[in-house]
Amino acid sequence: MKILVCISNVPDTTAKISFVEDNKVYNKNNVQFIISPYEELALTRALELKEAASGTITVLTVGLQDAEPTMRKALAMGADDAIRVNTEAKDAMFVAKQIAEVAKNKNYDIIFTGKESIDYNGSQVGEMVAELLDIPSITSVSGIDVEGTTGKIQREIDGGYEQIECEFPFVGSGQKGIAPEPRIPAMRGIMMARKKPLNIVEPVEFTDLTQVITHTLPEAKSACTMIEPDNVGELVRLLHEEAKAI
Amino acid sequence: MSVLVYTENWDGKFKKATYEIVSYANEIAKQLGCDLIALSIGKVSDEELKSLENYGASKVLNANDDKYNTIISQVYTKIIADAVNATNASVVVFANTYTGRSIAPRVSVKLNAGLVSGCIALPTSTQPFVVNKKAYSGKAFADVQVNSDIKILTLNQNSYKIVENKKDAAIEAFTTEIPDNYFKVKSIEISKASDKITVNDAEILVSGGRGLKASEHFGMLDEIASILGPTATTACSRPITDLDWRPHSEHVGQTGKVVAPNLYFAIGISGAIQHLAGINSSKIIVAINTDKDAPIFEAADYGIIGDAFEVLPSLIEELTKLKNS
The missing domain is CATH 3.40.50.620 (HUPs)
Structure with missing residues (x-):
């Protein structure tokens, strides 16, 4: 079984968000970067699937050299090798084109992405890769097993879950539930990761179709109206008469 | 065109x-x-x-x-x-x-x-x-x-x-x-948790956090949601689904669902940055928490510093009164 896990390098979930260069560019100063959480879970499950059968796990990132510490972490978790497409990630279609270009002749059985990256929240790359490769895509994968060459998949849908089956190859975008917890690299894994191959490939050209012009931050809330705990009736009155929310 | x-x-x-x-x-x-x-x-x-x-x-x-x-x-x-x-x-x-x-x-x-x-x-x-x-x-x-x-x-x-x-x-x-x-993708079975409105569709979310102390106490949130009608449902913060007190589908926050209801009750939720990211498009936020310094009060429109176990019974009573009036 050959699995490709696409990971993105995103600000830690506790990071404060701010921008530079006329609010166009995310301010990376003093920010810890991590593997986007859903992708970390997908990678964890991919490793379990490989260990239960056999095969190889490759991780792929579209990014500059500053993404390599995150990639080394993925190798330390247990991935066999890594590919970095050497370019700044632009919009989702640009990233998807890079991934599809790498994947097109490699016959991966499963390509995992995360449900969305937690920076741009596009929820786009996995499905775009699948369309570029003309293979099925399954979104919001909350559980997966493999029997032979068939994925037995649980995906979240509105208000519930759907069990589906799909023959290899396919793209699955992982979300919470696909693995209970992200795998924590052991010391031995961290040592081995230094020697695992991290191959750099050059990007294919593609003019991005969308561009972020500017970012804004949410407006500060006005002060909270405090109500005494023994006066809940007042809260209900305010919600009904002032906020008109109930 | x-x-x-x-x-x-x-x-x-x-x-x-x-x-x-x-x-x-x-x-x-x-x-x-x-x-x-x-x-x-x-x-x-x-x-x-x-x-x-x-x-x-x-x-x-x-x-x-x-x-x-x-x-x-x-x-x-x-x-x-x-x-x-x-x-x-x-x-x-x-x-x-x-x-x-x-x-x-x-x-x-x-x-x-x-x-x-x-x-x-x-x-x-x-x-x-x-x-x-x-x-x-x-x-x-x-x-x-x-x-x-x-x-x-x-x-x-x-x-x-x-x-x-x-x-x-x-x-x-x-x-x-x-x-x-x-047509290679085959649907085997669909399971819906219930007929309840989903967290993303709901106009009112009654959401609980660790301050509620045990899964059985979420019954009070169910009760509040049912008083508020069919457009209301329950939700929770991340630790609650991690503890399996509530299903993943109810988890609101950065790695769960990002929501935008008209009214969001944050009960016993301190308001970690990841949780606030998931709720900051709510039109009205009500916070009920024992800790006066909890960050949730900075995001809230209305706040009560108090113990959920004392506040919620009166909230249930007052909401029932309103709905019956």
Whole structure:
């Protein structure tokens, strides 16, 4: 079984968000970067699937050299090798084109992405890769097993879950539930990761179709109206008469 | 030229999110000075299809075939892309739901069209085409310019008001060829947690955190939600689903669901940055917490510093009084 896990390098979930260069560019100063959480879970499950059968796990990132510490972490978790497409990630279609270009002749059985990256929240790359490769895509994968060459998949849908089956190859975008917890690299894994191959490939050209012009931050809330705990009736009155929310 | 809106259905029915995107797409059609065409896939009654005309659709394309009962993204992509070509659409609108998210990116590739997902407002300009979306899980917003001829947008739920705009829409059957090898995804079983309204659809969320101390205490939240009616439901913060006190589908926050209800009750939730990112588009936030320094009070509109076990019984009593009055 050959699995490709696409990971993105995103600000830690506790990071404060701010921008530079006329609010166009995310301010990376003093920010810890991590593997986007859903992708970390997908990678964890991919490793379990490989260990239960056999095969190889490759991780792929579209990014500059500053993404390599995150990639080394993925190798330390247990991935066999890594590919970095050497370019700044632009919009989702640009990233998807890079991934599809790498994947097109490699016959991966499963390509995992995360449900969305937690920076741009596009929820786009996995499905775009699948369309570029003309293979099925399954979104919001909350559980997966493999029997032979068939994925037995649980995906979240509105208000519930759907069990589906799909023959290899396919793209699955992982979300919470696909693995209970992200795998924590052991010391031995961290040592081995230094020697695992991290191959750099050059990007294919593609003019991005969308561009972020500017970012804004949410407006500060006005002060909270405090109500005494023994006066809940007042809260209900305010919600009904002032906020008109109930 | 036209604007095409894909109107997803749930067991043959449309819901609030459908009428939101139709209203939204209709306003874009007005900005561009063209017609709005709706596309429905799967089995939906004529009466239900006809309801789309109330929100501005001047034509409804109906792609109905038993083969479309399972939502397979490859299949739906082909139908929608063919409909875009047939109607000469320049803007395509989806709801930012599970289905919308699974199809819109594929359509975008097929048509080489720029996609902006998670839009929260109308385009601020149509030439160039610029639209605002959420980014960094709700911690920021981005203005995105789309440079391709065809633009694809997915609209966040509860972001745009339903607006009536009566037209007289003809319903036309829409057929297209789908390659057999697109039907490789097999649906085995669908399990719905309950008939409750989903966290993303709800207008009122009664959400609990660690301050509630045990899973059985969430019964009080269920009770409050049921007093507040069918548009209310329960939700929770991350530690609660990690502890398995509540299902993952109720987890609100950066790695769970990003919501935008009219009213959000944060009960025993301290307000970690990841949680606040998930709720900061709520119109009104009520915080109930014992810790006066909890960050949730900075995000809240109304706050009570107090023990949930003392506040909630009176809240239940007062809400019942209001509803019975």
